[in-house]
Amino acid sequence: MSKKIIIDPVTRVEGHGKVTIQLDENGNVKDSKFHIVEFRGFEKFIQGHPYWQAPLVVQRLCGICPVSHHLAAAKAIDRIVGIDPEDLSPTATKIRKLLHYGQVFQSHALHFFYLASPDLLFGTDADPAIRNVVGVAQEHPELAKKGILMRKFGQEIIKATAGKKIHGIAAVPGGVHKNLHRSEIDYFLDGKDIPNVDTMIQWCLEVIDFMKEYHKKHAAWLDTFAAYPSGHLGLVSKDGKGTLDLYDGLLRAVDGEGNITLNDIPDFEYHKYFNEDVERWSYLKFPYIKHLGREKGWNRVGPLGRINVCDSISTPLAEKERKEFMSYTNGKPNNMTMHTHLARLIETLHAAEIMKELLHDEDITGNELVREGIRRNEGIGVIEAPRGTLIHHYKVDDAGKITKCNLIVSTTHNNDPMNKAVSWVAQNVIDKKEEITEGMLNQVEVAIRAYDPCLSCATHAMGKMPLKLSVYDNKGNLKNELVKS
Amino acid sequence: MNSSNHNNTIIFGIGNSARQDDGLGWAFLDKIGKTGFFGGEKQYCYQLNIEDAEILANYDKVFFVDAYEGNDIKDFKIEKCKSNGEITYTTHALSPDAVLALCENIYKKNPEAYIIKIKGYKWNLEEGISEKAKSNLKSAIIYFRDKYF
Numbered sequence: 001m002s003k004k005i006i007i008d009p010v011t012r013v014e015g016h017g018k019v020t021i022q023l024d025e026n027g028n029v030k031d032s033k034f035h036i037v038e039f040r041g042f043e044k045f046i047q048g049h050p051y052w053q054a055p056l057v058v059q060r061l062c063g064i065c066p067v068s069h070h071l072a073a074a075k076a077i078d079r080i081v082g083i084d085p086e087d088l089s090p091t092a093t094k095i096r097k098l099l100h101y102g103q104v105f106q107s108h109a110l111h112f113f114y115l116a117s118p119d120l121l122f123g124t125d126a127d128p129a130i131r132n133v134v135g136v137a138q139e140h141p142e143l144a145k146k147g148i149l150m151r152k153f154g155q156e157i158i159k160a161t162a163g164k165k166i167h168g169i170a171a172v173p174g175g176v177h178k179n180l181h182r183s184e185i186d187y188f189l190d191g192k193d194i195p196n197v198d199t200m201i202q203w204c205l206e207v208i209d210f211m212k213e214y215h216k217k218h219a220a221w222l223d224t225f226a227a228y229p230s231g232h233l234g235l236v237s238k239d240g241k242g243t244l245d246l247y248d249g250l251l252r253a254v255d256g257e258g259n260i261t262l263n264d265i266p267d268f269e270y271h272k273y274f275n276e277d278v279e280r281w282s283y284l285k286f287p288y289i290k291h292l293g294r295e296k297g298w299n300r301v302g303p304l305g306r307i308n309v310c311d312s313i314s315t316p317l318a319e320k321e322r323k324e325f326m327s328y329t330n331g332k333p334n335n336m337t338m339h340t341h342l343a344r345l346i347e348t349l350h351a352a353e354i355m356k357e358l359l360h361d362e363d364i365t366g367n368e369l370v371r372e373g374i375r376r377n378e379g380i381g382v383i384e385a386p387r388g389t390l391i392h393h394y395k396v397d398d399a400g401k402i403t404k405c406n407l408i409v410s411t412t413h414n415n416d417p418m419n420k421a422v423s424w425v426a427q428n429v430i431d432k433k434e435e436i437t438e439g440m441l442n443q444v445e446v447a448i449r450a451y452d453p454c455l456s457c458a459t460h461a462m463g464k465m466p467l468k469l470s471v472y473d474n475k476g477n478l479k480n481e482l483v484k485s
Numbered sequence: 486m487n488s489s490n491h492n493n494t495i496i497f498g499i500g501n502s503a504r505q506d507d508g509l510g511w512a513f514l515d516k517i518g519k520t521g522f523f524g525g526e527k528q529y530c531y532q533l534n535i536e537d538a539e540i541l542a543n544y545d546k547v548f549f550v551d552a553y554e555g556n557d558i559k560d561f562k563i564e565k566c567k568s569n570g571e572i573t574y575t576t577h578a579l580s581p582d583a584v585l586a587l588c589e590n591i592y593k594k595n596p597e598a599y600i601i602k603i604k605g606y607k608w609n610l611e612e613g614i615s616e617k618a619k620s621n622l623k624s625a626i627i628y629f630r631d632k633y634f
Contacts, residue, residue, distance in 0.1 A: 114535055133535055134583055137590040145591050148536045155536070166531065 067103035068385035074171030075381025082373020091366035106154025113147025125439025175370030229256030242311030267382035298416035301388025315353035506605025538587035
């Protein structure tokens with residue numbers, strides 16, 4: 001009997017998604033799709049607003065990574081007011097970087113401790129009543145406590161620089177609206193009120209050690225689960241060294257073997273190199289590199305993609321971990337989806353090291369906050385958000401009203417990769433099975449979750465996330481249904 | 486309760502004022518802020534998160550105020566939270582019971598906790614609370630003041 005399996009929506013990701021797996025009469029997987037079924041609208045309704053509102057309004061499309069949208073939009077609007085990234089004052093650049101790396105730190109901590117660790121600690125087929133963050137708190141309270149405090153540290157950085165933890169405002173066209181005072185900086189360094197930045201670095205190292213030990217015990221699973229060759233995309237530094245840069249840089253892509261497919265192009269030229277395709281079954285677009293075409297031009301973005309494309313990391317502890325990470329694949333790109341977790345932790349460590357550097361940099365107390373330039377009618381801002389390369393593109397009329405907006409959100413780049421991951425699980429876990437268990441279905445989610453997709457961002461909508469699994473026969477009749485609430 | 490021990494009490498207003506009656510939790514905090522009978526801490530939030538467990542650990546008493554869309558209550562309802570109740574976790578937003586459970590498991594603290602459910606009717610992307618929900622909010626605040634303060 002032919003069946004259709006639907007996981008709707010996927011849990012422990014940010015947003016709302018649905019997975020459909022179509023089986024034929026013999027139980028073989030015939031087709032699989034990861035649908036994004038929320039509707040997007042920000043690109044349209046921002047039109048007509050004055051350009052300076054973009055960083056304030058567009059960040060509202062997400063409550064998890066608004067900082068990334070705030071800063072990507074701000075970088076685009078900077079260009080509209082005639083300020084390129086190099087033209088910002090040192091204080092403005094470093095305050096924005098501190099905000100950004102605080103965001104990356106808290107977002108990565110959120111993902112690892114709250115979303116990924118339950119699968120790692122309890123197993124993908126453990127009782128779902130235990131396989132969650134509350135279960136982690138019950139069984140591993142010290143780990144959970146560190147997760148809470150790491151997330152809190154990043155959020156406090158966001159609050160200090162942007163005024164509040166969610167939907168704050170730091171950037172203004174051409175700069176920032178405030179610096180940091182000595183007392184605000186000491187809060188993160190003296191360890192009196194919260195564990196300080198050195199403790200954050202230490203905890204990052206401990207969690208990385210945990211993940212490496214976990215890998216030793218579960219290498220067969222981590223190395224093969226949802227693994228497939230793909231392109232990888234990310235920003236690297238503009239200084240010719242190819243260093244990982246999450247705030248500003250050149251776009252670089254490599255294929256699954258490490259061959260360069262996009263050679264350090266200026267971010268504001270993205271539209272010369274990327275196309276976006278659409279499918280009838282998803283609101284999420286499918287970006288790809290033009291010269292490679294739709295079939296070969298898609299790329300993974302996010303921690304794994306970034307570690308794969310960069311030549312080095314600027315901070316010593318994270319660079320040491322990167323070298324070890326890359327040595328596992330003899331310097332070739334790592335195409336193992338589950339290794340994304342370790343890549344994410346290396347970036348978390350890097351973010352902590354960068355925050356420490358910035359907190360000791362006197363420029364963040366400086367008074368030159370805003371610079372002015374000559375108005376333009378177009379601006380493009382690209383940033384490495386926690387989940388990957390984030391592109392904001394605006395055109396404005398002479399009155400300063402936005403006439404066009406295009407957003408290529410991190411999760412959008414990962415649309416094809418996530419579909420590939422779902423297909424892998426369908427083919428390798430569900431294919432030919434008489435009984436489809438909750439644990440098997442959770443493995444579909446585990447594969448998607450490795451990408452930390454933000455579906456709210458990708459479609460710019462809000463939604464609840466109950467989980468519904470429906471099984472259909474080949475005539476479209478509902479045969480079975482499971483609901484997680 | 487007099488004002489001297491309000492310092493050990495925190496109220497979480499949960500919701501989103503941009504979605505009509507989903508803003509009831511925040512409106513509750515706004516109103517009691519104006520009336521002045523409550524001297525403790527107030528926390529505005531879109532949803533409860535895991536890190537809120539740490540905040541709870543610092544208080545003896547906590548109230549969670551949220552809009553409610555079910556038809557099983559007439560205007561509002563105050564229930565005591567059960568940190569030992571069934572724990573579920575399906576998204577990045579936690580229930581008050583789950584946050585309490587985290588607080589107990591991680592911080593070994595168990596504050597006295599209540600949830601105030603205020604019935605709402607409209608949930609569109611608009612600002613402003615419906616007239617019926619305003620009436621329910623007023624009733625809830627009067628009851629809250631008289632019973633706890």
